[in-house]
Amino acid sequence: MILLSVVAAIAGLFGFHGAGGDIQTGSLNARAITIVESSHRIEFPDRIVFTLEADAPPDVQSARLYYTVGPHDVKVYTYPVRFTNSENIEAEFIVNTGKDGFIPQGVEIEYYYVFTDSLGNRTVSDSRTFEYLDPRYNWQRLSMDDFTIIWHNRPERAVRRTAADVSIRMRAVRDLFGLEGDYDFKAVIINSRAEADRSFPPVSDTSQDTFLYGGFAFNRYDVLVVAGLNRDSLIHELTHLMFDERLDSPRAKPPAWLNEGIAMYFEPGGGYRQSDVQRAFRSGNLIPLRHMRSVPGRPDDVRLFYSQSASVVRFMMDEFGPERMDTLLTEINEGRKIDEALIATYGVGVDELDRGWRRHLAGETSIFQIRDPGALGTSAIIGAALLVTTSAVLIRWLKNLRK
The missing domain is CATH 3.30.2010.30 (Zincin-like)
Incomplete structure (x- = not known):
């Protein structure tokens, strides 16, 4: 089912206004704290300004803003840039969202206030949530x-x-x-x-x-x-x-070429990048796959990195199928390094995969024989058994020869 609605991203619309209900403090003989007005103003992309007005006892000495960004439980707090409590509390808080505190558009921000009185008692307000979008x-x-x-x-x-x-x-x-x-x-x-x-x-x-x-x-x-x-x-x-x-395990450390290559593999219009790879191949400027664990910094290198990543992953998918790719991701998710994961899945490491892909670019039909990792263990056992049997026969033959 497709739903359509309008998101009104006017600054302050997501704030909450009016009486917010009484909040009981822990201090003796203290009257309740009542939120008179609380709102926020998005000054995109630099900051979010929170303003607070509350009816509170005079012994409330401080207020903090606590907030979380996105679906995580990590709470951040900040002190007000302005705070007074004469007849009532007036406070202003600023959360920087620019270069040093970048927050992407579309995330939800949940926030609440914590008040502290002269005896150290803390009072927590109700929380509110809004979506961070450019109010223009x-x-x-x-x-x-x-x-x-x-x-x-x-x-x-x-x-x-x-x-x-x-x-x-x-x-x-x-x-x-x-x-x-x-x-x-x-x-x-x-x-x-x-x-x-x-x-x-x-x-x-x-x-x-x-x-x-x-x-x-x-x-x-x-x-x-x-x-x-x-x-x-x-x-x-x-x-x-x-x-x-x-790859939901904290032990998973996939290389950037695999992440970007898979993302481009599913782009319907991504085939044009192969010509960039062929030019780099003919000029000897391809990046070694082992050096592609992270995205480079220079724009020209970045473009080639993306094109190579797409080409390598397409080669892997076309030659060995999606089932092997799924196995590779499972190996990585279990904490194996990329070399170990490739060997466990394809029977080859990063360097041999790189060489096979380059031979493929050259138009050679003989790339490398993919080996079944399970068969490797079986072959080793059979080989060892044959070696033992052959040795026993040889020893008996030598004994008979001496006789």
């Missing part, structure tokens, strides 16, 4: 099976058409990863270069000037932000989020 725009949302698209200033029909296409194609990603749970990732669509500069996380000046990245997935928050209503970008970043769900 009137946001709309469209909910699909696994994700919700949040957008502004685009035709609804175009969004529905793209979302339906992406939703169908993401079923193949689910199948590869073996995911059966219910997910509700958020996909925030932005429309311009200026909006991307405000919405994307800090990157190098060169990367920003060349508009190197078209989107980002924030696994910690189950949120992605992409520039433009682009089917491939949405599939790419959603695959990253599902990849993170598949």
